[in-house]
Amino acid sequence: MTTQLASRTASTNASNQSAASGLLSPKTYQVAQQLEYLYLEAEIDVLLRQLQSLKSQKVSS
Incomplete structure (x- = not known):
């Protein structure tokens, strides 16, 4: 999940930079x-x- 999040964040940052420069x-x-x-x-x-x-596992223990 962390890898997906890092990849998604990089993709979003690239999109944000492109939008900021007027490409999108x-x-x-x-x-x-x-x-x-x-x-x-x-x-x-x-x-x-x-x-x-x-939390439920902790309560049952």
């Missing part, structure tokens, strides 16, 4: 931002589920 249209930049938001939202969901699982 505002619409393309907006879509890239929405995709980044969805990715981060899913990542948070996975981490919260892992945390809940660890």
Whole structure:
């Protein structure tokens, strides 16, 4: 998961730099931002589920 996150972050940084230099249209930049938001939202969901699982394992021990 960390490798995916690092790869995704590098890709996002490249997209942000391209958008800042005017290579991407505002619409393309907006879509890239929405995709980044969805990715981060899913990542948070996975981490919260892992945390809940660890908490329940700790309580059962």
